[in-house]
Amino acid sequence: MKDIYLDNGGTTQLDPKVLDAMLPYFTIKFGNSSSIHKYGREANEALEKSRTIIAKAINANPKEIIFTSGGTESNNFAIKGIAFANKDKGNHIITTKIEHKSVINTCKWLEQNGFKITYLDVDKNGYISLPKLQEAITPRTILVSVMHGNNEIGTINDIDAIARLCKKNKVYFHSDACQSFTKVDIDVKNIDLLTLNAHKIHGPKGVGCLYIKDKTKIQAWQHGGTQENEMRSGTMNIHGIVGFAVAVKQAEKKHIPYMKKLRDKLIKELTSIEDVMLSGPKERLCNNVNLMFKDIPNESLGGHLDKKNIYTSAGSACSAKSSNPSHVLKAIGLSDDDANSSIRLTISKFTKEDEIDYVIKTIQDLVKKLRKKSFLDKVVDFVSKK
Numbered sequence: 001m002k003d004i005y006l007d008n009g010g011t012t013q014l015d016p017k018v019l020d021a022m023l024p025y026f027t028i029k030f031g032n033s034s035s036i037h038k039y040g041r042e043a044n045e046a047l048e049k050s051r052t053i054i055a056k057a058i059n060a061n062p063k064e065i066i067f068t069s070g071g072t073e074s075n076n077f078a079i080k081g082i083a084f085a086n087k088d089k090g091n092h093i094i095t096t097k098i099e100h101k102s103v104i105n106t107c108k109w110l111e112q113n114g115f116k117i118t119y120l121d122v123d124k125n126g127y128i129s130l131p132k133l134q135e136a137i138t139p140r141t142i143l144v145s146v147m148h149g150n151n152e153i154g155t156i157n158d159i160d161a162i163a164r165l166c167k168k169n170k171v172y173f174h175s176d177a178c179q180s181f182t183k184v185d186i187d188v189k190n191i192d193l194l195t196l197n198a199h200k201i202h203g204p205k206g207v208g209c210l211y212i213k214d215k216t217k218i219q220a221w222q223h224g225g226t227q228e229n230e231m232r233s234g235t236m237n238i239h240g241i242v243g244f245a246v247a248v249k250q251a252e253k254k255h256i257p258y259m260k261k262l263r264d265k266l267i268k269e270l271t272s273i274e275d276v277m278l279s280g281p282k283e284r285l286c287n288n289v290n291l292m293f294k295d296i297p298n299e300s301l302g303g304h305l306d307k308k309n310i311y312t313s314a315g316s317a318c319s320a321k322s323s324n325p326s327h328v329l330k331a332i333g334l335s336d337d338d339a340n341s342s343i344r345l346t347i348s349k350f351t352k353e354d355e356i357d358y359v360i361k362t363i364q365d366l367v368k369k370l371r372k373k374s375f376l377d378k379v380v381d382f383v384s385k386k
């Protein structure tokens, strides 16, 4: 049976066109973009062309794009870089309880280093409240970091409204847009810092960027040579950056309604099973479904799906090996048991409708089987205790 990959929130398959564009930069165009000879110039040209493509996609100026090794590094860079460069103004940072671990754990590290962090609550759909954000801002606040699209439950925040509120309060605003990039329009007009990566959009792993608005007071975090205006030293990952830009170009608008159609089919059919609930809002990322299957541990359902070559996840890929309930599902009000009975199904432009039909049928059958088994186990348990 062929594989059905529904963990595109974790990572995506490389688009073949991306691979084609990258290949020459491994082989014949292998120059270091800092070199001044022909090979260097060729690499530098590819670097700057890619920077322009990515900048244009978010309405930024190319010189405001700093390439990094991915979303985790960009989030670390944005938050630590702003924290240390602005500590004369204050030591307070605001974020939310449902950020990716690369934001939450960076904030936790800053707490051990003299900074104060407010982790805003979210409502049952994962939204923060703007009045609560306003209330949390103090004269010591230097940064607000709120993600654009949530990786587990697909919530899409109105980052322009949050950015405007921050601007009014003269506080920097950063957003992690790894999950929303190319799926929701982004304009950085009012945003100071934005994290993007390539591997969620059919680009290569290990490459991303941080958009830093011109004149932002930020400290470099990785020191060495003069690359990226000394904001992020190290030999440029040209093949990765070229792949990133081509992935952006390959993300066409028409893929969004296509993914929405498959997403909505999954939601409609699977929530019609008794005691299966959707977590997160109705208006959500076009590729995201997160379902709670009451009383069926996700390890069990996920394991059975795996055996049938259907690959899903229990939440964020970074926490997949942890048995702790998801911090995101807990923050929107699920109990530990319900959080541990939740499965995330994330589709991509390469997902086929017949795959979705097969997945629906397989899950319907498995749920029946697992519920019957758990009922019989309870009866046996009850009788043996008598």
Ligand SMILES: Cc1ncc(COP(=O)(O)O)c(C=O)c1O
Pocket (backbone or CB within 6 Å): 009, 010, 069, 070, 071, 072, 073, 075, 100, 102, 147, 149, 150, 151, 176, 178, 179, 197, 198, 199, 206, 207, 208, 317, 318
């Ligand atoms: C919302 C979000 N932010 C950050 C990251 C981390 O990005 P990377 O894997 O490029 O380090 C991910 C991916 O796991 C993510 O989903």
